[in-house]
Amino acid sequence: MKPLLEKIFTAPAQQAVESILSVYQQQKFAVVNFVYFANIVAQKLFKDNKYKTEKEREYKKILLKSDFLLPDGIALQIFYFFARVFRRIHTDRYRLPNLNGTDFVPYFLSEAKKKYGSQRLCLLLYWTKAEYLKIVEEKLKFQGYNVIYSQDGYSDFDWARAQTALKQYQDTTNILLVARSTPQIPLQELWTSRNYQKIQQNELLVFNTGGLFDFISGKGQKRAPKFLRTLKLEWLYRVIVDPKRNFRKVLNSVAILPYLFSYVVLGKDDHKNSQ
DSSP states (O other), rough: OOOHHHHOOOOOOHHHHHHHHHHHHSSEEEEEEEEEEEHHTTTTTTOOOOTTHHHHHHHHHHHHHEEEEEEEEEHHHHHHHHHHTTSSSSOOOOOOOOOOOHHHHHHHHHHHHHHHHHGGEEEESSSSHHHHHHHHHHHHTTOEEEEEEOOOTSSSHHHHHHHHHHTOOSSOOEEEEOOOOOSSSOOHHHOOOOOOOOHHHTTTTEEOOHHHHHHHSSEEEEEHHHHOOOOOOOOHHHHHHHHHHHHHHHHHHTHHHHHHHIIIIIITHHHHHHH
């Protein structure tokens, strides 16, 4: 677990924006992943045992290969704080920002649009229901974003069509948003990893954004009122509004408590031998 904790980006949102854009300009490509810690612990995705599938074994490598690994969720913030207090990790920071995809990606896009202008910022959208995707595209265009290509998640990504769209623009920042919620099998991260060469060739900045399109469309899930988000109670709102979809997520968060005690207090790490 220690390599993962040390990989996580710990600076505030504005610094994250500047760092991501800087790396993208230097490399001409970059991949940004978000780590949903409660799911990793509850599903024991990093623990090496004979029951793991190849996809699950690949997940840790994908996260550690990320150009940026951003913290998502209050469970990780709690774990990180106590890991720092008990000196299980060595860092100057005691607290992590919550740079979850639902909040950070819209903020990033807004800051990038201010920096480059709408026409030099090209958005490509992939992987959600067709009816959701249409609404998301319309809303982003209404906000002044230049959406040059979009495709729902029920077919393989059409790289030829995406390349045709990109050729119409020169000297632009090209952002691909891959929006597939991360279940036990992290499909969006696996897809990105297996298309890494295409991402480099097309000079894309990729965000694996989880359920972002659901929130933007307003069809899949809805955000909690702002005061509940400020109080860190959005999880409770989601459980009440859609218990079937979100109750397991809460159970996953509760599952970090014994792991927190084992790792932080006892110094045990049953994930350390995973490959």
